[in-house]
Amino acid sequence: MFKTTAAGAALSLLALAGCSSDGQIQATGITVTRSACPAVAIPAATGDVTLFNPPTSRDASAIDVVANISNLRATCDESGEYVQSNLTFEVSGRRSDASGAREVVLPYFSTVVQGGSNVIAKRLGRVALRFEDGQLRASTTATANAQVLRSAATLPEDIRKQVTRERKPGDADAALDPLSDPAVRVAVQRATFEVLVGFQLTEDQLRYNATR
Structure with missing residues (x-):
């Protein structure tokens, strides 16, 4: 179900921009600082x-x-035993009939995914869109939070050294x-x-989003 909007990116890019141990990768003319904070995304569909x-x-x-x-x-707060992430997002809606005040409650999920496919935690929430009489549009803000054990998001020392080791032009493995x-x-x-954050959809709703 969880195919992120960044699913087409190479693993190397995800590793650099996403979450893992602190440190820097230095390649030919490029330095990238890495963080223990998880990346955030909205899964496709x-x-x-x-x-x-x-209905x-x-x-x-x-x-x-x-x-x-x-x-x-x-x-993100990565100073403690757990890396704490607090998320905010906007939910906007449009209805087809503007007559009468109306509240529409929509369920949403937030999940923590390890390694691109292993869901290790999932929470459900609900967000309410309040349409006033005569209004076609409504919007609101919702929140989610997640935590990841810092030690799990930290590379083993030998791997970290291999990844962050400085590579200079002329070295035999400089281009590797x-x-x-x-x-x-x-x-x-x-x-x-x-x-990952998204609406908690039924199978029919997922199918509609995927095939429309």
Whole structure:
């Protein structure tokens, strides 16, 4: 189910930009600082939801409410035993009939994923969109939080040294990506975490998003 918006990126890029141990990778003219904080993303096909009236219809004329998640942001504290991430995001909606005040409650999830596929924690929440009489649009802000054991997001010392070792032009392995070593690649993947946020959709809603 969880196919992130960054799923097409190479593992090396995810390892650099995502979460793992502190340190720097120095390659030919490039220095990248790494953090223990997890990357955040909205999984593909879960960032919006469409409600129909009647619920069993999929005709465009039956669309009742459309909502989407945007502006997903995170603040992170990596100073303790656990890396704490607090997320905020906006939920915006549009309804087809502006008559009468109405509240639409939508369920959402936040998950912690290790290594790109292993879900280690999941929480459910609910967010309410309040449409005033005569208004077609509504928006609100929602929150989520997650924690990752810092030791789990830290590379073993030998792997860290191999990844962060300075490589200078002229060295025999200067052009070699350290992640080409299977042991390094597996260790980095194991220490890589993401926090994913999206609407908690039914199978029918997921199918609609994937095939429309």
